[in-house]
Amino acid sequence: MMFAAAIIAVLIALTLAVARALAGPTAFDRLLAANKIGVGAIMLLALFGFMTERPEFLDVGITYALLNMIGTLAVLKFFRYGALGHAQDLDRDPG
Amino acid sequence: MGQVIDLLSWAALLGGGFFYVVGAIGLNRMPDIFTRMHAVSVSETLGVGLLTLGMLLQAGITLVAVKLIIIVAVMWVTGAVATHALARAALHDGEKPLLADASGALVATDPVELFPELGVRLATPLKSEIVEEEPAEEEAPEALAETGYGGEEEDANPDAEPPGNAGPDSAGPDSANRDGR
Amino acid sequence: MELLxxxxxxxxxxxxxxxxxxxxxxxxxxxxxxxxxxxMASVMMVLDAVDVAMTEAAVGAGISTVLALGALHLTKTEEAAPRYSAILPLFVAVGTGAMLIYGTWGLPGFGLADTPMNTGVGLDYLNRNMAETGIPNVVTAVLASYRGFDTLGEVAVIFTAGIGVLLLLKRFQREG
Structure with missing residues (x-):
């Protein structure tokens, strides 16, 4: 029951985050919202596991947390340098 | 005892859900990217922390609790890093934070005008970003070899001769300077 | 709750x-x-397909993002305006969608026990799995033991695809 209440809160937050991801004027707003959606997915996963009394699948949550970070940093690195490679490649290649 | 834990768990889960929604509302209500980041950080630290605390109380001391703690630790660390990178990338991209001017109205202000040292910091590459000069591929060995030899010869002379000269030489100018002054 | x-x-x-x-x-x-x-991974999680949820998150949010960004480096960041009218593609998409929805009417209810998928070979695997392989997760047992060669072929395909993508995304260095 209490997990259901928390799940509803997370669902509301997810909806609001999706609204910002769709509206967000800059790409940074969308990225921030996407990051929050990722965290919301982890929380939803954990809470749902507890609600159905099978919380063994939390390992997936660890993967999500790491992937969330990787996705965010990849986009940010692309923004900063225009590529994902090393800084040395950038210097050599005007492309 | 079980009821006390349930009560605490209720409180933590409800509090966590509240802060989680508050962060999401802030994400929509705040005027610019930097204040939105601030709002989200509420839900990603306090909200997530309280929700997890509620789950931890229910899990007891089990393997599940360890997994939960790992998740929260990873999220707290990576969330802070990602937010920092986001702020830096946004500043670098020319996003202007909304700041209050003299009359109190919100104006998009270039932070570099207010804090010139911030501009210097943004323009200075991080240590990881500094590009090491890599010599062109074909000329590289010769150039390296030449400078290598030259350097050795130049170094060799001071190294070989100084034992006798170094003392007087270094002392000479110094004493001359002192005398002159 | 699940429905919600x-x-x-x-x-x-x-x-x-x-x-x-x-x-x-x-x-x-x-x-x-x-x-x-x-x-999508959350939906999979709620539907009890944990392994699919894991794959969806790893492939969709992890590697796809990185590969799409790598491809983006080779093109412009603004999508070009469509050259042709979208009416014919819309018609095709709506037609396909309608056919798929019509197809779902023929499916048995979600999670029913007396459907062919739950009474036929699936039940067989469930009964024989523990004695034959000793792997508690039946999905893993089927993928890695009963269909081991199939999975090996899939891994080879994915490896080839990875090499192809790496070659496509590699930026050729300018000569001189």
Missing amino acids: INMVLLTLLAAITIGIIRVRNLFAVVVLAGAYSFL
Whole structure:
């Protein structure tokens, strides 16, 4: 029951985050919202596991947390340098 | 005892859900990217922390609790890093934070005008970003070899001769300077 | 409760899909696709397909984002305006969707025990698995033991695809 209440809160937050991801004027707003959606997915996963009394699948949550970070940093690195490679490649290649 | 834990768990889960929604509302209500980041950080630290605390109380001391703690630790660390990178990338991209001017109205202000040292910091590459000069591929060995030899010869002379000269030489100018002054 | 979660998540998925279609900036599309993946993984989680959820998150939010960004480096970041009218593609898509929905009417109810998939070979695997392989997770047992060679072939295909993508995304250095 209490997990259901928390799940509803997370669902509301997810909806609001999706609204910002769709509206967000800059790409940074969308990225921030996407990051929050990722965290919301982890929380939803954990809470749902507890609600159905099978919380063994939390390992997936660890993967999500790491992937969330990787996705965010990849986009940010692309923004900063225009590529994902090393800084040395950038210097050599005007492309 | 079980009821006390349930009560605490209720409180933590409800509090966590509240802060989680508050962060999401802030994400929509705040005027610019930097204040939105601030709002989200509420839900990603306090909200997530309280929700997890509620789950931890229910899990007891089990393997599940360890997994939960790992998740929260990873999220707290990576969330802070990602937010920092986001702020830096946004500043670098020319996003202007909304700041209050003299009359109190919100104006998009270039932070570099207010804090010139911030501009210097943004323009200075991080240590990881500094590009090491890599010599062109074909000329590289010769150039390296030449400078290598030259350097050795130049170094060799001071190294070989100084034992006798170094003392007087270094002392000479110094004493001359002192005398002159 | 499951129904509520699924309804909300699927609605959000639809909203993000429309957003992906409407947005012209390809950065935004990549970011939205990442968010889509996380929501889709949550749906899979609620449907009890933990392994699919894991794969969806790893492939959709992880590697796809990175590969799409790598491809984006080779093109412009703004999507070009469509050259042709969208009426014919819309017609085809709506027709396909209608046929798929019509097809779902023929499916048995979700999770029913007396359907062919739950009484035939699936039950057989469930009964024989523990004695033959000793792997507690039946999905893993089927993938890695009963269909080991099949999985080996899949791994080879994925490896080849990875090499192909790496070669495509490699930036050729200018001569001189």
